[in-house]
Amino acid sequence: MSAHESEWTLRRLHAGELASPEATRASAHAASCDTCGAVLRGLESNQQGFEAAIPFERFEQEVQRALERRRAALKPSPRRWVATTVALAASVLLVVLARPLLNQGPGWDRSKGSADVAELRIGGGxxxxxxxxxxxxxALEPGERVMLGYKAGTHRYVAAVSVDAIGEVTALHPESGVSTPVEPGADLHWLQGSWEFTGSGAERVVLVLGDEPFTVESLVEATQRAFAAANGEVERMSPLDVPGAQTHWMLFKP
Incomplete structure (x- = not known):
């Protein structure tokens, strides 16, 4: 009996991200395997339901309003952002691996904190x-990247994930294993690296602060459950079923 395809492979097949030889092999397997075929059909059904329920015109209107608010409220920053990026797997996202240093020369301006538990900042474009x-x-513009910061308060561990419009969940920090200890102090701390999301459509980013260590796998699974409970409507997802404080942001990729 041959092994089943992983859900990751089937999602990439559905999204058209597999190279031709691997796509041909995975398609042939799904056609002859009841289990993998059912997973693939479920992905296709979820996507069709999402497109029927949430017309793209609705997203365009939200994006236009976001752009208008940004142009009216923000002035161009005199600082330029570091542009070094390193490509990671499957074209889901690009991650800048250079460790961010607070207030270090031209680059990310991290001097402005907030009173909130967490902060997401966009730049680089x-x-x-x-x-x-x-x-x-x-709305994100081409080439823009995302940084995540947090104020730990009484919490001791931190992790972050994102999920896109087809339900693809990506562990942002850390990429695997267990949530990382928070940095000491009451200031706003920035997670190492920055992320450039590829593809198009909605992307939800979630940062979780916990009192006890938790696995990245459990966070990914909680995100998948929340996406399924929202019937594949990423912009309508409820808070994740995980302990601790969590902050959600919605982005729209061009």
Missing amino acids: PGPQREVKPDAIE
């Missing part, structure tokens, strides 16, 4: 650096 408010849809 043609537009100005800006902070994204939780649960408001913010």
